Each structure stands twice: as C-alpha cells, then as structure tokens.
Amino acid sequence: MKQKLPLHKQAELYLRNLIEQDEYKEGKMLPNEIELSEQLKMSRNTLRQAINTLVSEGLLIRKRGIGTQVAEKNIASEATNWLSFSQEMALLGLEIENFELHISKQPPSKEARDFFSITEETRVLKIERLRGKTNFPFVYFSSEFNPQIPLTGMENFNRPLYEILRNDYDIIVKTSREEISAAPANDFIASKLEIETGDPILIRKRAVSDKNGLPIEYNIGWYRADSFTYKIESVRNITNKE
Template structure:
C-alpha cells in the first residue's frame, strides 16, 4: 500500500493533517459510492502516525456526519444529505446549490383546496368564507433518488396560480412577481415512521424513519405567507443547531 507519511515538521498538528488527508480521500468517487475506507491500522501505517492520532481525525469527521463507523463492518462515507438549521434558513433550491447537489423534480401537483383547521388558523381565514388555498405538492431529490416530499399551502391573499413557472425558486417568484419579501421562518422538526403515502413518494418502506420539518413562513411585515411541511428521508437530512453564549 502506498505510503503518504505526514510531515512532522508542519505547523499543523498531525491529527489535523490526518483530518485533511481523509477529507480529500472521501471526496473520491469510489468512497462516495460506498467503498469502505482502509482500516485504522492501514491508515495509520500509510500516514506513519499512531492509531490514537488517527482516531482523533476520524472522530471529528464522524461527529460532523461525514463518516459512519460500525463496529465489525468498518468506516464509510455518509451519503451526502441536506443540512439545515436555525442559523441556516434557506430555500430548498439555495440549500441544494450550496451543497453542490443537482436537483431533480420527481412530482409536481398544484390545486386549490379548502384549508384544514390548522392552516386556516395560521392564515387567519376564519372570517373569510369559501376561501381556498393554493396547495402545492412536490417530490424532489438528486439525480439518483427522491429524498423529500413537500406539501405547501399559500396565503390566499397572494394571487399565486397553477400557471406559475414553479421550476423557478419559489421565493424568487414571490419577491419578483408579487412583491412579497420572505423574511422569517419558524420551524418544528421531529421524527416519525414514513407511513404508506410518504413511503411511496420517497421510495422507502412504510416502517422506515423520516424527519418531518414544518416551516411557518412570514414576510417582512409579519404576514403569514406559507405553511410548509417537508417529509425527508432520514438517511439524507441532517439538522444542525448552533448556539452561542
């Protein structure tokens, strides 16, 4: 096996150099495709460092969600997924662009419908009789498989219609076509089993876990704009929280 000994005269500690090397290694297509990384013994020998030093580097990448380590099986690259969080509120298109993921739309359905009670309360429609909301359902993913099923209801005060070109980013349509500037998103994230409908949409089993991400979206005037529910494959979505003291 080819040696890639680290430079012990470098200013960066050896575990940082090892981390950099592994980051470069896991970008190779063979590892992205599921090939196991070399064992700790092999990697330590290749880099001419101790296993404890190597383990520091690997633990950091496991903690970041880039590597998955299973006892008795080895270490492999975690399939690249969506990263969301309270300091990272972006539209789906923006999130995917930042991650370098090419988006594929698997399904798009648009219709007008009566709003369920929870949505009606969110848009304060109680006093508006016979008011229907635009409902948009989308199944989206990368070029290989779908990983999110979105259900969005929109404030009926915004004259969105099924004639819009929804291949454009949604918040771009709202701002450029309707003068609606989206500013705030309040979110709820929780886990559950997929169930039959979501499983069919995401090509998984009904008993597989999913993450549900509810977004309550407001414009710059505090008006409720969108009630969005995203059902994510649990193997393709990581939610991060960053707190400062």
Template sequence: MRPSVCDKMKLSIDHKSPVPLHIQAEQLLRDLIKDPAYKAGKLLPNEVELAKKLAISRTTLRQAINKLVYEELLIRKKGFGTKVATSKISSKAMNWLSFSQEMKARGITVKNYELHVSWVFPDDTVAGFFEIGTEKKIVKMERLRGSAEDPFVYFISYFHPRLGLTGEEDFKRPLYEMLEEEYSAVANLSKEELSAISADKFIAGKLEIDTGSPVLLRKRFVYDQGERPMEYNIGYYKAESFVYTVESRRS
C-alpha cells in the first residue's frame, strides 16, 4: 500500500508544547497544503482520520480548518470534503485588455477547452445594443477557457455585422488584435456591468461546479474609435477562481 502524503510528512502534534493545539494544527495544515498533490486539487485527509492521527479532538482540528477556510486557503463542501483553494485570477479595471492579454500580463497560460462559432438571430437585448433588427443573423462566438488545471470562465460574444466577420476567423488569437489587423476595427472603449448570480445547470456544467454555486457575471460592451458598438460580450466566471479588482485614484 502506497503511503499517503500525511504519512510521508510524518505529521504530529507536540502535546507538551505551550503552543495551543489548534495553533499547531493550523501550522501543520499550512505545511500540508503546500504539497503539490493537494495544490492539484486532491482532497485533504478525512477529518476523523486526521484528528485521530494527531491525537486531537475534531473540534480542535475544525478550529484550525475554519481559520484557513476564512483566509480562502481551503474550500470545504458539505458531503464532499476539504481541498486547497485555487489561486484567484485578478482582473484590474484600469486599462482594459482582451482576456488573453489580461492573463498574459499576469503570467498565466490560457487553455482553450471549447470554441464554437455560429450564425444566430440576435435577441432584443443584443439587437438593441447594436441598433439593428432581429431578423438578420450575426456571428456568435462561445469559448470555455481557463488554466491548465481547469476551466474558470465561459464567454459568449456577439459581433456587429458592420465588422464583416465570416465566422472562419482564427478566434484562438487575441480577439482585439485579430479584429484590428484583419478588419481595421480598433476597440477603443469598454463599458462593463458586474453582478453575482447562481450558476444554472448549463453554466455549472461548463465550469464544472455545482448548480447554484456563485458565479461572477461580467457583461462587456465594446465600442470602436467612433464609439460605434462592435462587440457584446458576456462572461461567466467561477467565483472561487476569479476576483475583479477596481483601482481608483483621488484627483
């Protein structure tokens, strides 16, 4: 039988130490979650087994776990277990970039899990933004993207027919770079709306989370240099993997 990470690390509590047991347990957990196996998403040892191994009560162990959950280092789901929280991706609202550019600026390699391009009739909301009728089809792009470990955002983009897209473009390239180089469409202004929602069955399936889990909904309205609408974008971000940061300076 292969030894567990706990066995290899020889976790133990010094019951003669003046340091409180829950503080010792907390430090052991901090050391434990640094192990690559747990960073990769492996569940932490069962509370009953771990408490028994450390010769402490479950109440003491849970006090230590709660501290790390509060610090967003651990995620605990009822009936599932406790695991290391993935590092949150940060997006700053100062100088907006395409998603690829945002992630590149933070040293994160983006993985494309799904890419779908189709021609659809716009609904009233999208048609109203583009100031067009609903009877003419436009290009719709859907992308499921994330880190090497798992997907954390599902995008839906609609494009104004004025751009002249064919649907055959290489959407794996940074979007605004491609639009500028191939269609001379320069994205100059972005207006955004942010809200918190619960994931429905479809979004939960895409992001590999439970239905009803919190999701950040980010709507982006993109305009060209003449302030004409060019893209209507909707992004569904896995809440545990993404934080949106707003930076402002007093004038």
C-alpha cells in the first residue's frame, strides 16, 4: 500500500505546481495563508511549514505587509574579477534604483578603525544606501571612508561611487578583500529589505584599497538571500608530482 505524503509535503507539492503557472511567474501574489489553508483543508502552521521550505530554497519571497510571491531569478556575482555593485548590475543588464540615501560623519566601527589605522575619536564619512531593482530593494549598504581621502559627502551619489573617486579625485581602487557570511535578519535590516525578522540574509564585507595600497573604503552589504548568489571560481596549481 502506497504511503500517503505528510500534509506539509502535500502543501509543498501543491505550491511547487502553483508557482509554475505563468500568472505567478509574472508577479501575481499567492493567495494569503487563510485562503490557502481553507482551500487545502489544513492548518496555517502546516501550510507555513511548506511556504518556509520554498522561501529557504529561494523560490518564494515574502514582502512584509504585502504577501508572498514567486522569486525572480537570483542575481549572481562572480569572484574571478571584482567589480563595484553598479558595474555588477550593469553587466547583468539591471537598472538599479536608490531607495534611500543617508550621509553622516560618525566615529568609525571597529573594523573600519582597524582597516584605516585610526583612533575611535576620529570621525569618518559614512554613506548608507538601500538599493535594488525597480520597486524591489534587495541590499542595504553601509560604507565608511578613510578620512585621508577628500570625499565631502556633497557629491552626487546617484553616480557610481568608484567613478566619483576616479574622475573627481584621481583615486583608482584596485584591491578588495571580501568576506561572505549568512545570518538571520535583525529588525532593522528586515524592515529595510521588506522581509521578516529572522529571515536569512547574506552579509558581504569589503575592505577596498587603491592602486597604491591605501585603504579607501570599508563596506558592508546586507542582501536578501532569495535574491543574490555569489559564485567563486578557483584555479588549482598542478605540480609535477601529480
């Protein structure tokens, strides 16, 4: 006798079939949990378990106060040759929107203080930006800048940052040391990225230096995990002994 699938697996299978329909791929919101649970004749907790599975796989995205819909194809970044965020998005043919821009002078974070070799009493220029595709913010950036460079905060930051540094101040960035980690979103980041507190995010830290080795920028980006993939290609050295 064939064993019946558990209820949450039945719901998961139903949702996988549902999101393959063209209307949902084109952005239509899924029915709300109450409607779906009544339709499937199961509890909302069981249904939510199935939805959480598809969210963790990057197939669905939740928008706080709006609902759940099919995720668009992930944005992918490759580590073979590092690029600025604007350059990465331009290569993918994506038009990027700035949803928020905050500029301030603040004491440096510990990471920025260590990178720039400055004291905690020194104030640094800090730029925070919420960015993403049209009507879909997916990353919150925080950048701190070495006080040795002449950025004032009065620049037009609708222009790409590294273009400003190169064209306005003859600063050419060259090296980026990066660190990628995963974490649950805190209340602040969740509110910015329109996700639930505790939903998975990717944290991307960059320590950027110019062509002369001078530390320029310490940057942290908090990305929606359902909208960003980071690809790494490594080349192995082969010795004569192998």
